[in-house]
Each structure stands twice: as structure tokens, then as C-alpha cells.
Amino acid sequence: MSKRHAPKLDGEDTARTLIEQAYMRLRDDIVEGRLAPGERLRIEHLHQRYGVGAGTLREAITRLVSDALVEAQGQRGFRVTMTSLDDLADLTEVRLHLELDALRQSIRHGGAAWRAALSHAFADLDACPVSPEYRKRWEALNARFHEVLISGRPSPWTLRIWRVLARHGERYRSQAIALHRAQGRDVAQEHRQIYEAAMEGNEARAALALEAHIRATLDLLARTQQTVAETGGAPDRISVRA
Numbered sequence: 753m754s755k756r757h758a759p760k761l762d763g764e765d766t767a768r769t770l771i772e773q774a775y776m777r778l779r780d781d782i783v784e785g786r787l788a789p790g791e792r793l794r795i796e797h798l799h800q801r802y803g804v805g806a807g808t809l810r811e812a813i814t815r816l817v818s819d820a821l822v823e824a825q826g827q828r829g830f831r832v833t834m835t836s837l838d839d840l841a842d843l844t845e846v847r848l849h850l851e852l853d854a855l856r857q858s859i860r861h862g863g864a865a866w867r868a869a870l871s872h873a874f875a876d877l878d879a880c881p882v883s884p885e886y887r888k889r890w891e892a893l894n895a896r897f898h899e900v901l902i903s904g905r906p907s908p909w910t911l912r913i914w915r916v917l918a919r920h921g922e923r924y925r926s927q928a929i930a931l932h933r934a935q936g937r938d939v940a941q942e943h944r945q946i947y948e949a950a951m952e953g954n955e956a957r958a959a960l961a962l963e964a965h966i967r968a969t970l971d972l973l974a975r976t977q978q979t980v981a982e983t984g985g986a987p988d989r990i991s992v993r994a
Contacts, residue, residue, distance in 0.1 A: 771812050777802055782923065785926075821919065843917060850917070857904065858901065861904055863904075876893050877943060883929070883933075891926075899915075924969055931973075935972050935975070945961040
């Protein structure tokens with residue numbers, strides 16, 4: 753039997769499982785802010801914190817570098833990628849360029865199967881409360897809805913790039929979700945407007961609703977940052993570059 757078709761060894765499966773678990777734990781700690789923006793990721797400290805070996809940690813961190821959640825610093829190791837309103841603004845503009853065109857293409861070329869998938873994705877998302885208590889489940893359903901929304905005309909490269917942007921943006925959504933109620937933002941209604949316009953085939957209205965939805969997180973966090981600066985309150989986790 754060739755090496756290509758040889759069955760996987762139990763040890764290989766175990767190693768992959770440990771890497772996946774370490775990756776998810778590290779990722780959750782970055783998204784939730786337990787590993788702060790700019791914090792150095794020292795393998796010896798992480799080994800004690802997560803109870804896995806150095807090789808497993810390096811593999812997990814490498815995946816986080818691909819997600820743009822961690823930065824490699826040459827011979828100095830790794831650190832958690834900084835957050836800032838400048839970064840979110842850049843991320844927002846790239847998302848708009850990518851998603852608005854992909855949405856238009858989906859509405860033009862998506863058939864019955866796309867509409868059915870979009871209907872299921874929206875129903876699941878709409879049933880999940882938008883609150884910090886349900887953040888992880890909501891985030892997964894939100895990602896699924898947006899991915900289905902732009903998948904009506906299949907483009908593997910579009911989806912690859914979108915997934916990187918979505919994973920990086922989760923840290924900002926994690927901060928924003930706690931502010932929705934206080935700021936009067938109705939994310940569920942935003943999703944409904946996008947969904948209904950897309951299902952009706954109203955390309956212009958769907959694109960406008962999606963653009964407003966994508967920009968809303970940046971606008972909300974910018975307002976919050978400004979309020980904190982004006983009132984002298986405790987700073988949030990976003991730092992604005994000069």
C-alpha cells in the first residue's frame with residue numbers, strides 16, 4: 753500500500769485533535785480579550801496555561817497567524833494582533849468591496865437551492881438571541897448566514913478571503929455585541945432587511961442594507977470610543993492609532 757493511501761495512525765489523529773483544541777482555546781481567549789491585543793505569546797507560559805506541548809502550541813499559533821489574529825515577530829516569537837478603529841475601518845472597506853459584489857452576483861445567479869439555503873440560514877440566525885450569553889452560537893450562525901448570502905455564484909477564492917476577514921472581525925463583533933442594546937442597534941432587523949431584499953431579487957435594496965449592516969459595527973464602536981474619551985471613562989479594548 754502506498755504512503756498516500758496508508759491509514760492514519762492513532763497518534764496522528766490524537767495530535768491533530770490536540771492542535772485543533774489548542775487552536776480553539778487560544779482563539780476564544782483572543783476574541784474574548786483574555787489574551788489582550790499586543791500581548792506576547794510565550795510558549796513556556798502557554799504550555800502551563802493550556803497543558804499541551806510546545807509543538808502543538810506552535811501549530812495552533814501558526815493557524816492563528818493565518819487568521820490574522822496573531823502576528824509573527826521574526827526571532828522574537830508571536831504576539832496577539834492589535835485592534836484599533838483604523839484596522840476595523842480598513843477591514844470594513846475590504847469587506848464592502850468583496851461582499852457587495854458577491855451579493856449582487858448571488859442574487860443574479862443564485863437558483864432555488866441558494867434561496868432555500870439562505871432561508872434556512874436566516875431562520876436559524878433569527879431564532880438566536882443577539883446577546884453576550886449566546887455570542888459563540890450567534891457568531892457561528894451569523895457567519896453561516898453571511899457565507900450563504902454571497903455563495904449564490906460559487907467563487908472559492910471569494911469564500912476563502914471572506915472567511916479570513918470574518919475570523920479577524922469576530923474580535924470587533926465580540927465587543928460590539930455587548931453594546932447593541934444600549935446603543936439601540938437592532939441587528940436582527942438588519943439581517944431581516946438584507947434577507948428579504950435578497951429573496952425578492954431586489955439587488956439595489958439588498959446591497960444598501962448589507963452596506964449599512966457592515967458599516968454599523970465600525971460606527972457603533974467609534975461612537976463608544978468618542979464617548980469614553982469625552983467623559984473620561986474607562987477605555988475599551990480598542991485603541992485608536994494617531
